[in-house]
Amino acid sequence: MNKLNIQTERLKIRHIDLADLSDFHLYRSNPKITKYQGFDVMTIEQAQEFIKDNSTKHFGKAGEWVQYGIENSETSQLIGDCAIKLDSYDTRIAEIGITISHLEQKKGYAKEVMLSVLSLLFDKKEIHRVVEIVDAENIASINLLKSIGFRQEGHFIENIFSKENGEASSSMPC
Structure with a gap:
């Protein structure tokens, strides 16, 4: 391409x-x-x-x-x-x-x-x-995705390692 x-x-x-x-x-x-x-x-x-x-x-x-x-x-x-x-x-x-x-x-x-x-x-x-996979705490991105027609299809619990506190955090596919 x-x-x-x-x-x-x-x-x-x-x-x-x-x-x-x-x-x-x-x-x-x-x-x-x-x-x-x-x-x-x-x-x-x-x-x-x-x-x-x-x-x-x-x-x-x-x-x-x-x-x-x-x-x-x-x-x-x-x-x-x-x-x-x-x-x-x-x-x-x-x-x-x-x-x-x-x-x-x-x-x-x-x-x-x-x-x-x-x-x-x-x-x-x-x-x-x-x-799009989004951190569950990233409200601005979640709102953006919803505003253009994405739908939240799940909420993964503790599936992404957090850089900030060294713990797992949640994300969701939209």
Whole structure:
């Protein structure tokens, strides 16, 4: 598949490259941003290695996460990233994730990205089902997902190791 490039009203969803390193590291190194994520705080070196490794990935390989940058069209700055992974056993099922910089939250960007990615997956890639696994304490993400039509299908008790307190925490598939 060619490189992903989605234009929304205010954003561009595209591959991340090394020119994004400073913006990417800014939010990926913030503990408040990583609190509910499946990744930990990144050093600048880790962020650079992540971008380099991700540059070899393209949508369509079962079981592999591919990260895409979210660029503010007006400022050309990276304000977050989103990820897509096709299920290892059934490529008609995709899992998605999103991270928005702490400097850019509560502006509707996450919803704009999610709706565009869902449109791509359902309308152009003929994906049958999209899931998102969310920490049960991440109320903002749960509310976002519900507002765009996701439904909560379960509540996993103590199934994710918490970085914060070294204990298991709960999550839910939406």
